Amino acid sequence: xxxxxxxxELVARVxxxxxxxxxxxxxxxxxxxxxxDVVILSVGDPDIDTPVPIVDxxxxxxxxxxxxxxxxxxxxxxxxxxxxxxxxxxxxxVGSENVIFLSGAQNALFAASLCLAGPGDEVISCEPMYxxxxxxxxVSGAKLVRVAAGADFRVDLDALERAITSRTRALFIATxxxxxxxxxxxxxxxxIGDLARKHKLWVVADEVYAGLAPxxxxxxxxxxxxxxxxxxxxxxxxxxxxxxxxxxxxxxAALIGHVESLVLCMLFGLPGFVQEASLTALxxxxxxxxxxxxxxxxxxxxxxxxxxxxKGLRCHVPDAGMFTLVDVSQTGLTGRxxxxxxxxxxxxxxxxxxxFGEATRGFVRICFGAEPAALREACxxxxxxxxxxxxxx
Amino acid sequence: xxxxxxxxELVARVxxxxxxxxxxxxxxxxxxxxxxDVVILSVGDPDIDTPVPIVDxxxxxxxxxxxxxxxxxxxxxxxxxxxxxxxxxxxxxVGSENVIFLSGAQNALFAASLCLAGPGDEVISCEPMYxxxxxxxxVSGAKLVRVAAGADFRVDLDALERAITSRTRALFIATxxxxxxxxxxxxxxxxIGDLARKHKLWVVADEVYAGLAPxxxxxxxxxxxxxxxxxxxxxxxxxxxxxxxxxxxxxxAALIGHVESLVLCMLFGLPGFVQEASLTALxxxxxxxxxxxxxxxxxxxxxxxxxxxxKGLRCHVPDAGMFTLVDVSQTGLTGRxxxxxxxxxxxxxxxxxxxFGEATRGFVRICFGAEPAALREACxxxxxxxxxxxxxx
Numbered sequence: 001x002x003x004x005x006x007x008x009e010l011v012a013r014v015x016x017x018x019x020x021x022x023x024x025x026x027x028x029x030x031x032x033x034x035x036x037d038v039v040i041l042s043v044g045d046p047d048i049d050t051p052v053p054i055v056d057x058x059x060x061x062x063x064x065x066x067x068x069x070x071x072x073x074x075x076x077x078x079x080x081x082x083x084x085x086x087x088x089x090x091x092x093x094v095g096s097e098n099v100i101f102l103s104g105a106q107n108a109l110f111a112a113s114l115c116l117a118g119p120g121d122e123v124i125s126c127e128p129m130y131x132x133x134x135x136x137x138x139v140s141g142a143k144l145v146r147v148a149a150g151a152d153f154r155v156d157l158d159a160l161e162r163a164i165t166s167r168t169r170a171l172f173i174a175t176x177x178x179x180x181x182x183x184x185x186x187x188x189x190x191x192i193g194d195l196a197r198k199h200k201l202w203v204v205a206d207e208v209y210a211g212l213a214p215x216x217x218x219x220x221x222x223x224x225x226x227x228x229x230x231x232x233x234x235x236x237x238x239x240x241x242x243x244x245x246x247x248x249x250x251x252x253a254a255l256i257g258h259v260e261s262l263v264l265c266m267l268f269g270l271p272g273f274v275q276e277a278s279l280t281a282l283x284x285x286x287x288x289x290x291x292x293x294x295x296x297x298x299x300x301x302x303x304x305x306x307x308x309x310x311k312g313l314r315c316h317v318p319d320a321g322m323f324t325l326v327d328v329s330q331t332g333l334t335g336r337x338x339x340x341x342x343x344x345x346x347x348x349x350x351x352x353x354x355x356f357g358e359a360t361r362g363f364v365r366i367c368f369g370a371e372p373a374a375l376r377e378a379c380x381x382x383x384x385x386x387x388x389x390x391x392x393x
Numbered sequence: 394x395x396x397x398x399x400x401x402e403l404v405a406r407v408x409x410x411x412x413x414x415x416x417x418x419x420x421x422x423x424x425x426x427x428x429x430d431v432v433i434l435s436v437g438d439p440d441i442d443t444p445v446p447i448v449d450x451x452x453x454x455x456x457x458x459x460x461x462x463x464x465x466x467x468x469x470x471x472x473x474x475x476x477x478x479x480x481x482x483x484x485x486x487v488g489s490e491n492v493i494f495l496s497g498a499q500n501a502l503f504a505a506s507l508c509l510a511g512p513g514d515e516v517i518s519c520e521p522m523y524x525x526x527x528x529x530x531x532v533s534g535a536k537l538v539r540v541a542a543g544a545d546f547r548v549d550l551d552a553l554e555r556a557i558t559s560r561t562r563a564l565f566i567a568t569x570x571x572x573x574x575x576x577x578x579x580x581x582x583x584x585i586g587d588l589a590r591k592h593k594l595w596v597v598a599d600e601v602y603a604g605l606a607p608x609x610x611x612x613x614x615x616x617x618x619x620x621x622x623x624x625x626x627x628x629x630x631x632x633x634x635x636x637x638x639x640x641x642x643x644x645x646a647a648l649i650g651h652v653e654s655l656v657l658c659m660l661f662g663l664p665g666f667v668q669e670a671s672l673t674a675l676x677x678x679x680x681x682x683x684x685x686x687x688x689x690x691x692x693x694x695x696x697x698x699x700x701x702x703x704k705g706l707r708c709h710v711p712d713a714g715m716f717t718l719v720d721v722s723q724t725g726l727t728g729r730x731x732x733x734x735x736x737x738x739x740x741x742x743x744x745x746x747x748x749f750g751e752a753t754r755g756f757v758r759i760c761f762g763a764e765p766a767a768l769r770e771a772c773x774x775x776x777x778x779x780x781x782x783x784x785x786x
Contacts, residue, residue: 067448243462243662265503267496268525
């Protein structure tokens with residue numbers, strides 16, 4: 001093969017920093033597989049197991065022979081149940097035709113990206129930004145336009161407005177945000193809604209962590225701008241179902257039809273037993289979300305307490321979710337160096353904040369969704385690590 | 394939103410005939426869900442259940458809490474087991490770094506398409522062609538160049554050579570073919586290999602049905618052209634695991650790396666319990682494939698016998714697999730009319746051959762992977778339907 005043109009141009013768009021953000025995380029996973037003593041706080045994957053009734057339903061479906069092809073967009077009762085949950089969270093009246101079941105929220109963001117923009121278009125997203133976003137947005141051929149974070153990692157609404165051009169097609173927003181845990185306010189959303197209306201923009205709302213916000217919902221635009229808002233969510237975080245790959249998109253029926261055509265060539269449907277388990281999960285959403293919120297609150301408290309007094313660290317306390325951003329700039333290390341050296345010295349994996357944008361450079365993102373003993377152990381190790389750094393200085 | 398530019402150009406590329414090919418099939422699925430008496434022969438989904446040890450492994454994994462994120466490319470032991478199966482089928486020496494686990498072979502074809510070609514490129518595929526291929530190939534922005542079928546649905550090697558231009562990047566071939574069941578010969582593959590070498594083309598070999606071919610393998614190019622051949626396969630057909638979405642791609646390590654970056658934004662990994670079940674499946678590949686081959690043979694015989702004497706029908710007997718093409722042109726109906734009228738009159742769903750290309754226009758594709766009683770019933774209904782058509786003429 002010719003050296004230069006072996007692969008499509010797309011491969012460069014999906015590579016890059018985002019794809020490397022997880023290097024230490026994967027080193028940590030590999031070390032754990034080898035039986036080594038590591039604490040993994042680099043991914044938002046709570047240590048709790050999926051609730052038993054959900055597992056039971058999957059098992060019953062598997063035992064009952066539910067191992068054949070399923071409808072591309074998901075089974076009708078599942079789509080209806082997602083529509084119900086969405087309606088109760090957002091107030092937007094939707095039916096099954098507005099819903100498609102996908103392989104996790106990441107897959108839903110990917111599908112939205114491909115169907116809403118392309119070469120020559122611009123798509124805006126605000127920092128701090130989840131590391132998969134650049135690839136997810138640029139995979140379509142569109143250009144990602146980044147908006148720098150405002151104070152306390154909030155959206156800088158003026159900067160957002162300035163970023164809009166005649167080429168802008170869509171705005172991807174995450175609320176609650178990963179990594180900052182910031183929930184956009186009613187006022188923030190009002191301004192964003194006005195901009196979307198004025199410039200005829202799609203708003204892709206990544207609400208994966210909405211179930212973990214106080215009351216299980218966040219301010220949003222879906223009810224006001226039903227023809228322009230695409231809501232993406234999943235069971236991963238709210239129901240401790242990260243590994244199931246159970247997510248969805250809610251939006252205009254025409255978009256859902258386009259995504260269904262995409263699914264035909266992208267996935268050809270998803271497992272029926274995962275869909276049945278997801279239906280059970282949706283039937284217990286209120287309890288599951290309440291349990292996960294309580295879990296996040298208690299683990300956050302353990303973690304914040306465990307890090308108190310750590311030399312050179314400063315924790316940003318999140319509105320919601322299972323992450324905290326920790327400012328490590330006073331240690332004299334960059335975020336990336338901190339991540340690498342912490343893992344090398346103490347076998348605790350966290351994520352470099354620089355992967356989320358400029359405002360979080362000098363920070364690391366730590367997931368506190370871990371077993372209490374492991375979390376306390378991790379805090380002790382981080383304390384020891386920062387103490388050792390302080391000595392060197 | 395502006396009416397004209399609501400969606401990306403990609404949505405038109407993934408829509409079209411391919412996406413409509415399944416209309417009657419989905420009507421039939423919906424009718425079955427409503428409890429109606431339908432026989433579905435429109436999809437390659439055998440009526441047999443996934444072997445019990447595979448289900449058992451999934452259940453044990455679920456019960457054991459294997460519900461968390463898994464590595465993007467698939468777990469190491471699974472990738473190694475796929476490498477082993479591939480090596481035994483093709484003779485190509487590969488390791489885990491040449492393998493990525495994906496959400497079914499369709500997802501693997503999609504990923505190959507995106508990583509190997511793009512706007513301005515041409516990708517060749519031969520008719521008869523599985524209806525998802527046009528969207529799968531053109532989703533990347535590349536242009537699909539169709540090669541018409543030769544005699545008996547074999548590849549027309551001269552036409553294939555004439556189709557190659559300086560823009561050609563890849564050739565997608567399916568062997569055994571769906572819908573024809575044709576297995577490309579050593580000689581066919583030799584010529585294709587020479588063309589691929591001469592023009593530096595990628596060869597994407599869709600070998601989803603290879604396990605159902607006599608001896609569980611087909612002539613291929615992977616061992617001779619390891620830097621240019623991408624092999625796609627799955628457990629769907631060989632292990633009665635259609636609904637699990639368990640497939641893979643085997644190819645150069647650099648390609649696998651690119652696909653892994655794509656997976657980060659497309660899927661973010663796949664369920665661990667599906668991976669564990671797939672590992673169990675790979676450990677019993679020889680028995681499972683032999684059982685499926687015996688199954689296909691016996692069902693084919695029931696079907697061919699059941700259709701004997703049907704007015705105006707002529708069956709093409711496949712080399713392998715679970716489909717037969719039936720020439721319906723003597724009934725006076727187009728394939729599409731035959732599909733619609735057969736379903737309306739007798740509630741038997743089959744697929745219009747025109748969806749696979751010109752050579753299969755006037756044919757319908759029938760999957761004989763159904764329970765014997767249902768298959769006999771379907772044959773009786775088809776006989777009754779064709780008799781009723783003969784009366785009208």
